[in-house]
Amino acid sequence: MARSALKSLQSLKDLAGRASRSGGRPADETASDPLIGELRAALSPDRVRSDGAQKALMKKDASVFEGGVSGPLCYPESTAEVQAIMKLAEKYDRGVVPRGAGTGLAGGAIPLGAPIVIAATKMNHILEVDLDNRIAWVEPGVINLDLTKHLAPMGFHFAPDPSSQQVCTIGGNVANNSGGPHCLAYGVTNAHVVALEVVLPSGEVTVLGGLDAEPLGYDLRGAFVGSEGTLGFTTKVAVTITPNAPDVRTLLLSFDTVRDAANTVSAIIAAGIVPAALEVMDQRITQAVEAYVGAGYPTDAGAVLLAEVDGLADGIKIDAERIGDIGRQHGATNVRQAETDHERALLWKGRKTAFGAIAQIAPDYYLHDTVVPRSKLADVLEQIYEIADRHDVLVMNVFHAGDGNLHPLLVFDGREEGKLDAVHAAGAEIVTASVAAGGVLSGEHGIGVEKQAYMDLMFTDDDMDHQARLRRAFDPVCRANPGKVLPMGHSCADIAALRSVPADVWG
Amino acid sequence: MDAPKQPLLAVDDPVLHAFAEEVGAEGPVAIEGNRTRWHVGGDLAADARVIKAPTGMVAYAPEEMTAQVRVGTPVAEFHAALAEKGQRSALPERGGTVGGAIAVGQNALSMLGRGRVRTSVLQIRYISSEGRIISGGGPTVKNVTGFDLPRLMVGSLGTLGLLAEAVIRTNPIPEVSVWLRSDDADPFGIAATVLKPSALLWDGTATWVELEGHGIDVAAETAALAASGTFREAEGPPALPAQRWSLKPSELLKLTGAEFETGEFVASVGTGTVWAAKPQPPRQLNRAAQLLTHRMKAEFDPPGRLNPGRTVETA
Numbered sequence: 001m002a003r004s005a006l007k008s009l010q011s012l013k014d015l016a017g018r019a020s021r022s023g024g025r026p027a028d029e030t031a032s033d034p035l036i037g038e039l040r041a042a043l044s045p046d047r048v049r050s051d052g053a054q055k056a057l058m059k060k061d062a063s064v065f066e067g068g069v070s071g072p073l074c075y076p077e078s079t080a081e082v083q084a085i086m087k088l089a090e091k092y093d094r095g096v097v098p099r100g101a102g103t104g105l106a107g108g109a110i111p112l113g114a115p116i117v118i119a120a121t122k123m124n125h126i127l128e129v130d131l132d133n134r135i136a137w138v139e140p141g142v143i144n145l146d147l148t149k150h151l152a153p154m155g156f157h158f159a160p161d162p163s164s165q166q167v168c169t170i171g172g173n174v175a176n177n178s179g180g181p182h183c184l185a186y187g188v189t190n191a192h193v194v195a196l197e198v199v200l201p202s203g204e205v206t207v208l209g210g211l212d213a214e215p216l217g218y219d220l221r222g223a224f225v226g227s228e229g230t231l232g233f234t235t236k237v238a239v240t241i242t243p244n245a246p247d248v249r250t251l252l253l254s255f256d257t258v259r260d261a262a263n264t265v266s267a268i269i270a271a272g273i274v275p276a277a278l279e280v281m282d283q284r285i286t287q288a289v290e291a292y293v294g295a296g297y298p299t300d301a302g303a304v305l306l307a308e309v310d311g312l313a314d315g316i317k318i319d320a321e322r323i324g325d326i327g328r329q330h331g332a333t334n335v336r337q338a339e340t341d342h343e344r345a346l347l348w349k350g351r352k353t354a355f356g357a358i359a360q361i362a363p364d365y366y367l368h369d370t371v372v373p374r375s376k377l378a379d380v381l382e383q384i385y386e387i388a389d390r391h392d393v394l395v396m397n398v399f400h401a402g403d404g405n406l407h408p409l410l411v412f413d414g415r416e417e418g419k420l421d422a423v424h425a426a427g428a429e430i431v432t433a434s435v436a437a438g439g440v441l442s443g444e445h446g447i448g449v450e451k452q453a454y455m456d457l458m459f460t461d462d463d464m465d466h467q468a469r470l471r472r473a474f475d476p477v478c479r480a481n482p483g484k485v486l487p488m489g490h491s492c493a494d495i496a497a498l499r500s501v502p503a504d505v506w507g
Numbered sequence: 508m509d510a511p512k513q514p515l516l517a518v519d520d521p522v523l524h525a526f527a528e529e530v531g532a533e534g535p536v537a538i539e540g541n542r543t544r545w546h547v548g549g550d551l552a553a554d555a556r557v558i559k560a561p562t563g564m565v566a567y568a569p570e571e572m573t574a575q576v577r578v579g580t581p582v583a584e585f586h587a588a589l590a591e592k593g594q595r596s597a598l599p600e601r602g603g604t605v606g607g608a609i610a611v612g613q614n615a616l617s618m619l620g621r622g623r624v625r626t627s628v629l630q631i632r633y634i635s636s637e638g639r640i641i642s643g644g645g646p647t648v649k650n651v652t653g654f655d656l657p658r659l660m661v662g663s664l665g666t667l668g669l670l671a672e673a674v675i676r677t678n679p680i681p682e683v684s685v686w687l688r689s690d691d692a693d694p695f696g697i698a699a700t701v702l703k704p705s706a707l708l709w710d711g712t713a714t715w716v717e718l719e720g721h722g723i724d725v726a727a728e729t730a731a732l733a734a735s736g737t738f739r740e741a742e743g744p745p746a747l748p749a750q751r752w753s754l755k756p757s758e759l760l761k762l763t764g765a766e767f768e769t770g771e772f773v774a775s776v777g778t779g780t781v782w783a784a785k786p787q788p789p790r791q792l793n794r795a796a797q798l799l800t801h802r803m804k805a806e807f808d809p810p811g812r813l814n815p816g817r818t819v820e821t822a
Binding site: 319374 | 513570663724794820
């Protein structure tokens with residue numbers, strides 16, 4: 001099955017190559033395009049772009065996937081404008097692709113079939129902080145970290161904290177059901193979205209969920225979160241705001257081996273402790289981070305575990321001591337507690353800039369994302385090193401160990417002949433090994449175009465048929481983000497056709 | 508490397524296959540748990556065949572904080588098995604089954620401490636209208652693979668599929684749990700000062716607080732509560748009136764009307780759930796949400812054979 005997945009990935013790349021080769025046409029053809037004329041009339045001329053440079057930007061996200069072809073690019077400022085775009089998409093039978101900051105790692109925002117790209121960029125207002133209901137209403141283009149900064153003087157924060165939080169948007173977090181280091185204790189985005197205003201592919205506006213305790217009806221808000229832009233465009237989000245813990249302790253444990261670190265993580269959870277975060281970094285990534293920001297990590301350790309507990313002062317003192325003890329029982333060579341806020345911030349800076357540090361080593365990276373049972377972490381990591389070695393690809397591991405969420409980082413130079421193929425081949429084996437260990441395809445990045453071909457590692461045809469039913473109830477014609485998530489044969493869109501430019505569309 | 512022979516979520520369990528056979532592909536059919544919330548969503552059509560979901564724990568991995576259980580299992584029995592390993596779950600324990608708790612979707616009284624039912628269901632298996640076994644979600648504590656069928660099933664009243672088995676997130680039982688009561692405290696002030704009460708209830712005069720965690724933390728929070736009023740230890744929460752209301756947390760600040768006379772109601776401060784003698788006036792979905800609901804039902808159960816007579820639109 002891994003081989004067939006790899007094969008379809010290869011053919012996907014071929015198709016993508018064809019699509020991009022036939023895609024480049026002069027920008028001024030757009031002047032006479034009636035769709036663009038109508039979009040400009042509905043928004044304003046300066047907020048509908050169709051020039052080559054803008055569209056080229058929209059073709060990609062933060063993944064390695066190529067082959068996107070963007071149609072007109074719209075920057076709406078209101079729900080009514082999004083509605084107008086959706087109605088025009090229907091009139092002209094074009095797809096629409098929501099776009100936040102483009103930091104997605106699974107190709108979810110890559111436009112397929114020259115759809116209208118709806119950018120959330122200008123819908124970036126924090127509309128209301130409602131302390132009585134402990135929520136904030138925000139527009140989808142609000143930057144994740146900006147919301148937390150806005151809430152800080154009130155003593156609150158937004159709990160999901162992906163590594164990209166300085167640039168990623170709340171709308172993108174909703175689309176991907178994003179996580180982050182502190183989701184171990186606080187839950188992923190789905191646990192923090194209480195209501196959504198959504199423009200459906202039909203152009204109708206509705207509110208899913210509600211601020212009340214147990215909203216009426218099916219949990220359509222739950223179905224929408226994590227749907228990768230395939231069910232509609234969210235125009236307002238009510239997110240829960242989380243009170244800042246009065247006290248926090250951050251520990252750095254050093255180990256000789258990744259196995260010792262992984263076993264420590266498993267033992268901490270088994271002991272009934274639920275830390276705020278448990279992050280592991282292997283030696284390669286630790287050394288890269290040290291060279292990059294100097295976070296104070298030991299470069300001679302085989303792995304480090306960044307553990308954080310938060311809550312009331314006395315209780316977390318006990319938890320921190322127990323974590324230190326468990327670490328020492330499992331081979332920790334050093335246990336260090338951050339003594340100051342500055343030291344704590346520096347330790348986290350190291351973790352959160354890990355991916356930036358990679359740029360110092362090689363020009364390209366491919367960040368994978370699978371989840372395995374915590375007790376299988378050490379075994380699967382061993383397999384990952386073996387797989388990467390066999391394909392002659394450098395792998396580094398930095399991951400949300402507390403919930404078994406692996407992030408093998410394949411580092412390479414895409415200009416080397418055949419290297420990208422080796423990276424994809426190694427990736428396919430890593431995904432297969434994770435599922436074989438009882439794990440899942442993605443913990444927080446989503447399926448996008450990256451993992452469509454692997455969906456049958458987890459799900460039966462009947463299972464995927466039911467996922468498609470959920471999709472169809474929102475979007476019977478696959479207008480929203482066509483060609484994503486479900487593989488060919490299970491999606492209502494003809495994915496192969498989406499990868500070439502439609503004959504009557506300039507792309 | 509040997510590729511797995513079948514998808515991870517393919518079902519081998521003969522008990523589930525037998526259940527799928529029993530559900531079949533034709534005729535109105537409904538599932539019953541312990542009938543503790545039997546009338547939620549309307550009365551079952553008289554011609555529906557009533558069956559029971561399979562029972563028993565399939566796998567429990569305390570170190571993963573997950574438990575795979577067939578949903579006919581009573582919640583009390585499920586929790587007893589978890590308690591042997593020092594764990595519990597978000598499911599409300601009030602005489603019902605695991606499947607009933609998921610299908611109805613109402614949260615436990617101590618939802619602030621135990622979590623919400625909707626986020627505790629990691630993987631779900633149900634029998635479709637066509638009599639097929641369907642799996643959604645996944646066995647791990649974190650997962651965003653594919654469309655989120657578990658979320659759709661929580662609170663669906665069995666109208667989209669008949670629930671068969673679930674993987675539930677478990678949590679450690681805190682070292683100490685204590686209920687405190689005060690007759691002179693302001694519950695809304697407490698909500699702003701106590702970090703994480705597991706429950707905060709108010710009947711218009713008296714306030715009940717459930718504190719959980721390390722003994723030393725509970726002692727500190729108990730001491731801090733003294734600034735808000737005179738608290739003494741209580742045996743547990745107050746008796747709850749029969750009808751459940753779903754309000755915004757902010758609406759509890761201005762409850763008015765005869766049903767909200769002191770002692771006639773119990774409100775869960777911070778969540779918006781209220782128990783009162785009279786039922787909540789009917790709520791209504793907006794038009795677009797109603798249309799989506801009808802489409803969802805039509806996609807999952809075209810002949811309308813699953814739990815006929817029940818609807819999530821009036822639940």
